[in-house]
Amino acid sequence: MKPVILLIEDELQIRRFLRVTLSAEGFSLLEATTATEGLAEAARHTPALVLLDLGLPDADGLTVIQRLREWSSVPVIVLSARHQEPDKVTALDAGADDYLTKPFGVAELMARIRVALRHRQPGDEAVSPVVRAGELAIDLAARSVSRAGQPVHLTPLEYDLLAELARHAGKVLTHRQLLRSVWGPSAVEHNHYLRIYMAQLRHKLERDPACPRHLLTETGVGYRLLPDPAA
Amino acid sequence: MKPVILLIEDELQIRRFLRVTLSAEGFSLLEATTATEGLAEAARHTPALVLLDLGLPDADGLTVIQRLREWSSVPVIVLSARHQEPDKVTALDAGADDYLTKPFGVAELMARIRVALRHRQPGDEAVSPVVRAGELAIDLAARSVSRAGQPVHLTPLEYDLLAELARHAGKVLTHRQLLRSVWGPSAVEHNHYLRIYMAQLRHKLERDPACPRHLLTETGVGYRLLPDPAA
DNA sequence: AGCCGGCGTAAGGATTGCGTAAAGACGCGT
């Protein structure tokens, strides 16, 4: 099976060039020309690698990396015309695995692609971008939540909290972990926030908020989202 | 615990420079000036990351990578004065994870170090997170316990005690060890707590709490969890 | 036999943590 590579790049010339080169090297190629299109393709096909141009027309490449990292651990190699060091650092810290400046050599790109693919651990689960729990469906790629097919509106904090639980579905997350990743390291003491927002989530998502079946509380420890076993 | 980085570099200036920089960033540094010395240090201390200069006096850097890869999968970042593309390709294909050309920016190096260490993260999940004993299953990663497929609710102390036994499955843990790791060093005398909570665990987990088959007591010494032999 | 230390069982009260509600504060767009 040929590895599938997703190329997110708006310049036609580079796209055409890479299309030929990557095909010759035995890769199967997906193409996208905008950030939104690229994210959608990544969610639908779960490629083995993403080549990302930072200079996209509709959104900053940085946000593409961040949005991707909200649900996927696919290797990302950035291709950018920006040679400045701060650009590299922010991209790498946002979750990119490598950073090449244009113009780049084909041989080096290929070698770095091989490194990235080699890095992909066999145990690296190809997580689906949508987590299901009973009548709930949490689409981490689209940032949307639905209950029994009906879309549910969540406030930003409500979604962040639910997404954090969904990313580790089945596992217990401590108060500390949740507060740190949702509210930031400074709010690690405010357990009250969690109770309030868990209550709000249960009101919107559970059939009987007083007797939750998926948003479970582990008294004295934290909370967890109980997903469908057939994940 | 500070990550340990092994620096294999013969030039004193660069070594001194990186020593200061890496220490300031919170890393613990090992240093080697030759290939043979570097390989020996890597074998003895198993660092979290290797920074490798290709221009070593006693051997080619390439062979260092190859020798290292014969037994270790530690991330290797190459620091080289060679800008030629074939050099990069051969180094990366030999097993290096990244390649920076001198002179490099400190910020970029730090970012790439963070990438390499982040990448190594899934590697430490090599330990089996689920301990089995008969119809019991203890998932240490999810902090959940099930008996015959049915999830069992445990209070924080009950779980902490069981987890401590499961982490050392098969071995006898003394009263002292258990009390210190679960209740804290101040409660080392209260053997009573152990009896109470072991009884509660047996009620929830054993088929016949009066005749335990997995949560065994070693009279006068401590307790132990008897796991499946096929673990 | 009788005493005693180690172990298991049971139950009650104190403490802590959790869920709910409501009101004030903040930011944002109209």
Added chain:
DNA sequence: ACGCGTCTTTACGCAATCCTTACGCCGGCT
């Protein structure tokens, strides 16, 4: 400036957990 949605703060009733105390059992020792 106003209203709206959202986030934060505050207060209180309830449930879960934990610690304490008490008692029965078994084996070894005097």
